[in-house]
Amino acid sequence: MYHSAVYDEPLLSELSGNKREHYVKLSSLPPSLQRKTRVDIPDLDETQIVRHFFHLSQMNFGIDSGIYPLGSCTMKYNPKICEEISRWEQFASLHPYQHESTVQGALHVMYELEHILCEITGVDSFTLQPAAGAQGEFTGLLLTRAYHEYQKETGRTEVILPDTSHGTNPASAAMAGYTVVEIPSTKEGTVDLNMLEKALSEKTACFMLTNPNTLGIFEADILEIARLVHKAGALLYYDGANMNAIMGKARPGDMGFDIVHLNLHKTFSTPHGGGGPGAGPVGVKKFLERFLPVPRIVKQNDVYMFEYACPDSIGKIKAGYGNFSAILKAYVYILLMGGNGLQETSEVAVLNANYMKRKLVDSKHYTMPYCDHRKHEFVLSCEQLLNKKGIRALDVAKRLLDYGFHPPTVYFPLIVKEALMIEPTESESKKMLDIYIETLLKIAEEDPALVKNAPHQTPVKRIDEVGAVKTPIFTWDMLEKVKESGQA
Amino acid sequence: MQFIPNAPIKEEMLKEIGLESIDDLFSDIPKKIMTQHLALPPGISQQATEERMKEIGKTNQPFCALPSFLGGGTKPHYIPAVVKSILQRSEFYTAYTPYQPEASQGFLQAVFEYQSMIAELTGMDISNASLYDGATALGEAALMCSRVNRRKTFVIPKNISWEKKCVLTNYVKGAGIRIQEAPYHNDTGAIDVDTLRTTMSEDCAGVYLENPNYFGVFEEDVEEIQQIIHEKKSLFVVGVDPLSLGIVKSPGEYEADMVIGEGNSLGLPMDFGGSTLGMFACRNEFVRQIPGRLIGMTKDKDGKRAFCMTMQTREQHIRREKATSNICTNEGLCMLAATVYLSWLGGNGLRELSALNYERGQRLEQHISSIKGFEKVFSSPHFNEFVIRCADVRTLQEKLLQQGIQGGLLLDQWYHDLSNCMLFGVTEMHRDSDIKRLLSILQEGL
Numbered sequence: 034m035y036h037s038a039v040y041d042e043p044l045l046s047e048l049s050g051n052k053r054e055h056y057v058k059l060s061s062l063p064p065s066l067q068r069k070t071r072v073d074i075p076d077l078d079e080t081q082i083v084r085h086f087f088h089l090s091q092m093n094f095g096i097d098s099g100i101y102p103l104g105s106c107t108m109k110y111n112p113k114i115c116e117e118i119s120r121w122e123q124f125a126s127l128h129p130y131q132h133e134s135t136v137q138g139a140l141h142v143m144y145e146l147e148h149i150l151c152e153i154t155g156v157d158s159f160t161l162q163p164a165a166g167a168q169g170e171f172t173g174l175l176l177t178r179a180y181h182e183y184q185k186e187t188g189r190t191e192v193i194l195p196d197t198s199h200g201t202n203p204a205s206a207a208m209a210g211y212t213v214v215e216i217p218s219t220k221e222g223t224v225d226l227n228m229l230e231k232a233l234s235e236k237t238a239c240f241m242l243t244n245p246n247t248l249g250i251f252e253a254d255i256l257e258i259a260r261l262v263h264k265a266g267a268l269l270y271y272d273g274a275n276m277n278a279i280m281g282k283a284r285p286g287d288m289g290f291d292i293v294h295l296n297l298h299k300t301f302s303t304p305h306g307g308g309g310p311g312a313g314p315v316g317v318k319k320f321l322e323r324f325l326p327v328p329r330i331v332k333q334n335d336v337y338m339f340e341y342a343c344p345d346s347i348g349k350i351k352a353g354y355g356n357f358s359a360i361l362k363a364y365v366y367i368l369l370m371g372g373n374g375l376q377e378t379s380e381v382a383v384l385n386a387n388y389m390k391r392k393l394v395d396s397k398h399y400t401m402p403y404c405d406h407r408k409h410e411f412v413l414s415c416e417q418l419l420n421k422k423g424i425r426a427l428d429v430a431k432r433l434l435d436y437g438f439h440p441p442t443v444y445f446p447l448i449v450k451e452a453l454m455i456e457p458t459e460s461e462s463k464k465m466l467d468i469y470i471e472t473l474l475k476i477a478e479e480d481p482a483l484v485k486n487a488p489h490q491t492p493v494k495r496i497d498e499v500g501a502v503k504t505p506i507f508t509w510d511m512l513e514k515v516k517e518s519g520q521a
Numbered sequence: 522m523q524f525i526p527n528a529p530i531k532e533e534m535l536k537e538i539g540l541e542s543i544d545d546l547f548s549d550i551p552k553k554i555m556t557q558h559l560a561l562p563p564g565i566s567q568q569a570t571e572e573r574m575k576e577i578g579k580t581n582q583p584f585c586a587l588p589s590f591l592g593g594g595t596k597p598h599y600i601p602a603v604v605k606s607i608l609q610r611s612e613f614y615t616a617y618t619p620y621q622p623e624a625s626q627g628f629l630q631a632v633f634e635y636q637s638m639i640a641e642l643t644g645m646d647i648s649n650a651s652l653y654d655g656a657t658a659l660g661e662a663a664l665m666c667s668r669v670n671r672r673k674t675f676v677i678p679k680n681i682s683w684e685k686k687c688v689l690t691n692y693v694k695g696a697g698i699r700i701q702e703a704p705y706h707n708d709t710g711a712i713d714v715d716t717l718r719t720t721m722s723e724d725c726a727g728v729y730l731e732n733p734n735y736f737g738v739f740e741e742d743v744e745e746i747q748q749i750i751h752e753k754k755s756l757f758v759v760g761v762d763p764l765s766l767g768i769v770k771s772p773g774e775y776e777a778d779m780v781i782g783e784g785n786s787l788g789l790p791m792d793f794g795g796s797t798l799g800m801f802a803c804r805n806e807f808v809r810q811i812p813g814r815l816i817g818m819t820k821d822k823d824g825k826r827a828f829c830m831t832m833q834t835r836e837q838h839i840r841r842e843k844a845t846s847n848i849c850t851n852e853g854l855c856m857l858a859a860t861v862y863l864s865w866l867g868g869n870g871l872r873e874l875s876a877l878n879y880e881r882g883q884r885l886e887q888h889i890s891s892i893k894g895f896e897k898v899f900s901s902p903h904f905n906e907f908v909i910r911c912a913d914v915r916t917l918q919e920k921l922l923q924q925g926i927q928g929g930l931l932l933d934q935w936y937h938d939l940s941n942c943m944l945f946g947v948t949e950m951h952r953d954s955d956i957k958r959l960l961s962i963l964q965e966g967l
Binding site: 037041042044045046050057059061062063065066067068069070071072073074075076077079082083085086087088089090091092093094095096097098101103106108109110111112114116118120121122123124125126127128129130131132134135136137138139141142149152153155164165166167168170171175178200201203204205206207208209210211213250251253255256279280281282283284287288296298302304305306307308309310311347348349350351352353354355356357358359360365367368369370371372373374375376377378380381383384385387388391392406408430431434439440442445459460461462463488491492493494495496497498500501502504505506507508509510511512 | 523524525526527528530531533534535537538539540543546547548549550551553554555556558559560561562563564565566567570571573574575577578579580581582583584585587589591593594595596597603605606607609610611612613614615616617618619620621622623624625626627628630631633634636637638640641642646647648650651653654655656657664682684685687688690691692694695696697739741766767768769770771774783790791792793794795796797808814815816817818819820821822823825826827829831832836837838839840841842843844846847848849850851852853854855857861863864865866867868869870871872873876879880883902918922927930
């Protein structure tokens, strides 16, 4: 059993330090501009602050705490050396507008990483600017729009995507001004070519696809998909969330994809940081290069430079050049792994997933809809457990917490009922996989009441999320108001 | 391989699940597109990697080696060891979005504290859990204005950075929102209120005002601007440098509807423009339209205080194409840095630091503009950035660089009416000796 540290840690606003009355007077700032009220953030001692955040950290689960097989998120080990190098002053203390001659090292890293990503994905040019996967998608769709406008094809208003796609795909498409057309998957869990052909038209701007898809299935018809999409005059977009499955095995560019985004915080091991900063570089085939965001990084006579004179560029999608610390960590990771190491990464990520899949499916407690062949992740259904014992995917997830493991992604993709989406990554040992498998099987046989009331070992028990919506409290101030009204 | 524990036992594992070779796992990939290997160098050891990175790092000149007086948003600030130390707690940095709140209470509570402090600083009711950066936060704000009032024009002043304008343009294109620009006064650097009044249409979804603006100047007519905007039933969006809010009025005090900003100044390294933090705060009535994650306080089933992600029906993982934004991964760890930083400063410390930055900005501007041939361009009061005009800025820039100083930002590349102008920035990080050196080189002339 897992034993998390449990603190009744007060809010910062509930702590109080020894007040130091030391209020700076400002003579030269016009009174009309001056803040009338003091900023109400408590003045605390450093000891108090360190203990506060230290306690909070101990009530948080990360990859260093234990296995974290969150499907589609590629929660692999984040090498410490990448962290350390990213904090070196030589990299961390650079201003984005410093003269190019004084940041050659930073530009070298970015230039090389762009070219390495081209080799891994089989496209011709990369931009590192997007801050996360979803922003990469958004960038890709802006490129799509720029391309069609350049071709004087302004009637392309639709983006097609399969029903297994990540939520960010339709959201990004909508944000870029496109109408979303969702097509159902086949009984095998892959793209339905007939449905795709029917959906494609002179109105289609692009087709967005994750390959392997979110069920972990490789879209084996990819060459035919590319042919159909291109025949309709549309572009083919690669969501790179699942790139960890195929490095050195197959390249999106060779499959016929025109635009590719990668998640450096997934495949290339930069930490997820509790939800960022990430990095979502976007790569394109030659014919789309002219539209990439500025600045581009160019190399002339061994000197790196920014190039802003790109008249067809979509401009900028983020201030600066991207989340540089993530870019740097990914570059260091790739140096460590090398081409051979990246290939082995994908081999073992897929092997680990298939090992778990075999053992869990054979156990009969969990079922796996759709075809058997999976890559780096697979999606189980808890439907049988629900029918027999009333145990839902959510209950299994919460019970896993009691054993000190992070649960898989639950209820995604939407086409699998009571879904558990498991992605062990290459970082876990066989022994760890075995323990996780055993635990999942054990939970299936446990007393349903125990499972349905889980977690029991965490700092808090199951949370009233409905209450959070009903009585919204987002700040210290709102808490005070709710207390005053007697609701808390 | 060092990070792949099962690499030595692949055969054994394959056998156990009835497969013969690794190739069996990839047999569904069409032969035509199978690759054999990646044309990349083989991996190297951790020690060799450090050495390689040291060599690469040598060709960079960080702030300690090359004092920089660049303005333009990013500036160096002191980062307390406490912030660095907490950020290295790997329970925080190796976690993902807190989808399982029971195992993520620590991070969730930290976000709640962040939301509280940003709301307090900006004078707004609520804040989200962060966006990518200040520029994308502006894009999201424009989209949100249009969602709230269904109007299709968004007004921005000409005294914002070209980058921000460019990002904004890309963000609103899909929604069909038209960008209209409001001019600024050439003498004060502040927005031209009369022109704003006459050009604002009935279709105006929102007006953006930056305070301090890109030229470092404080906008003094905020009350009047606020009235004009609200008379037209339009929304008032204000961009801030959070550090300035220790001393200047919060946008809430002049009735802003939304506040955005770049939070890099809150305990984050400059990171070549990389470690950004998009702040987004607003009035409570817009909560259902806010983009990004929102953390709420609630209870667990035993009645104990607990935190969780809330109002998720706004978000892409639930609402897909109907979501308020496509954002998923945000800037979690940068948000944590800001939270620790603000709590380390406290209300008093923030005011002190804010005042120090203001005063250093005033003093450096007075020193430079008292040198013959250098004049300050805008008369309005400013924070820690300001614009100076002098002859032949490019030659001066080179001369400074040769002597180991990075001068101000050249503005004429983006603002044609600001030829021979430099945007200077100064903070608590600049040593007196570096400032002296800068001034003496300027005094020498070209």
